[in-house]
Amino acid sequence: MSTQFDTDLLIVGGGINGAGIARDAVGRGLSVMLVEKDDLAAHTSSASTKLIHGGLRYLEYGEVRLVREALIERERLWGMAPHIIWPLRFVLPQTNSPRPAWMVRTGLFLYDHLGGREKLPATETIRLGRDERGHGLKDDGRAFVYSDCWVEDSRLVVLNARDAADRGARILTRTRLVDARRADGGWAATIADADGERTVTARALVNAAGPWVADVLGRVPHARDDRGVRLVKGSHIVVPRLYEGDHAFMLQNPDRRIVFAIPYEGDFTLVGTTDEAWEGAPAKARISRHETDYLLETVARYFDRAPTQADIKWTYAGIRPLYDDKAANASAVTRDYVLDLDQGPQGANENAPMLSIFGGKITTYRKLAEHAMQELAPFFPAAGPAWTAGATLPGGDMPDMDFAGYLATLAARYPQMPAALLRRLARAYGTTTPDILRDARTPADLGEDFGAGLHAREVDWLAANEWARDAEDILYRRSKLGLHVPAGAAEAIARYLAA
Known part of the structure; x- marks a missing residue:
């Protein structure tokens, strides 16, 4: 690679997409610098529902490509990091369901067969009143049981960053991008940390700033702005354990939205998520009283034990930077990702690329990174091939998972x-x-x-x-x-x- 620049790739954003791209790129032989203005996974990537999943409900919106890709990744990621990812069975009660049983069963059939499932068990149908997994629920009707995986989300980010650093990447936290401009066929970027500002040069710039993707574009003169980001807040509550067992519940609400109840940290149950439009500039997100009431009402609709506001032990919220597909309902906005390659205005510097990441989800981060490197491949002809599909993350090299x-x-x-x-x-x-x-x-x-x-x-x-x-x-x-x-x-x- 060229020695003209301080680094081949300057990545802005230390969430799952930025860390995943850093790992992939450095493993192909590129020099990489990642800057993150706060801590790794400080925002959206640590505020998920902690699932590696295909997204069963996305089938309802026709997101078949996304669901298939996510399902393929599900067992692959489990194999890469079996210490922080493991299987989880989900009970989906048909009681109170706004969807007919045939629709749910069809969706689960596709879910079982779209992604080449090998190790996870298939869907089964149970009668809640006769099955121990129904204990704690108000009703004892029919339910479906299917599989996905749990993930320690912020640790997944850190392990990708750790692996990238072990391979030679420079990971700079508490370091923000001040501005960036095209210069001499590449990029000159001003970055700042507690010690002050300095300029670094790079052959390519990756904007993986999540909710701040538009903010980063605003720091780059003449950046393309024809892609939109839709900010949607998702919030969760943690309450004392609602039921016994290591299974989770997928709860269907009358408004057709989905809420999960998941065993959490031994003594608790994690309940979420919401979908609430975020207006204005991105910032540290907090749950609203409306969201808290919505989640508590969902729990009360299904469980014998109905926690109150006073029972809530912890809450967290994150802003999802979804690609703006103009959907009227926040719950219906696509969870798929869009990669936007900007080569700049025509002229001497047109080959200084900036790749911006819109959308995405934790489950598909590795494939997103591969696709990002495909977009950047013409600018790095000596880069190596894709390699992350079978490579374990730090600590994940356990025989047979x-x-x-x-x-x-x-x-x-x-x-x-x-x-x-x-x-x-x-x-x-x-x-x-x-x-x-x-x-x-x-x-x-x-x-x-x-x-x-x-x-x-x-x-x-x-x-x-x-x-x-x-x-x-x-x-x-x-x-x-x-x-x-x-x-x-x-x-x-x-x-x-x-x-």
Whole structure:
């Protein structure tokens, strides 16, 4: 590759699409720099429903291509990261359904057969009153049971960034793009962090800024603006566990929208999502009272136990940057992605490409990255071929995707460590867990205990290897312990990091 520029590819945005493209590109031999104005996965990519799924309801809107691509990716991603992705069975009650049973059954038949399902079990029909998975529901009618996968969404982003960095990419968090302009056949971009501004040059620019994609375009003179982004807020609530079992529920509302109820962090149930139009500039999203009421009403419609506002333990919200297909209903806006390649105005600099990403979903991020590299291929003729389809992510190299087998091996290696601690670490870090534990024999060897099994050694490792800078990074996007640590833990972690 040319040495004329500081980097071949400058990627703006540290969500799942930016991290996925960085990993793919550096693995093909390109030099890569990624800048993210906040933390990795600080916004939309950590505010999902935590699913690797085809999107059953998208079939209703004719999104067959998207659903098929997502279904193919589902088991592929599971194989790449079996520590943070695992199968989940969904119970879809037909009670209260605005859709006739034949329509749901047809959709599930397509769902089972569109994507080459191999390891996940097929759909079954059950009678809720005779099946333990119906316990906790008000009605005991017919239900369908199908499969998708769970994902620790923010960890998926971090692992893609970690793999990219291990292969040579520069990942710069808390670093924002000030502006960018075409110059000398490439790009001259001003970036800024806590130490001030500097200019970097690149052969190509990738705008993967998610909800801020239009904002980035506004920082580039003469950027094409004929593609629109539709901002839709999705919010979730976390309540005390509503039912026993490790299955999830897909709940159909009278307005035809879908809400999931999913086991979360052992003691809780995650309920979401909403679809609410976001007006104005993108910002940190928060749930509204209207959304909270909607989700609580959905739970009350189906479950014996109806939580109230006072029962809500945590909420989160994110803004989805959907491609604007002019759909009247926010729920009907396409979840497919659009890649827009802008080669600039005609003239000497017309071959300095900018690729902007509109839309997308976590499940299809890897394919999106491949398609992004196809768009950029004419500008990098020496780049290598696609390679990510079978390549595991850090910690995911478990034979036969056998998490239980790996956990048993870990327990034999660290016999004095609590089983719950080892399981949590293995779920987060997979086969890289010994890099954290090293020669420790007991929890006391891991340093200060901040609560819920979070120790100083893990905090140190996250700061050194996963770009964690503050307590929120650690508690809510790396370890997922924010709901478990005692009061004052965040402050204690902040003091520790400052020291």
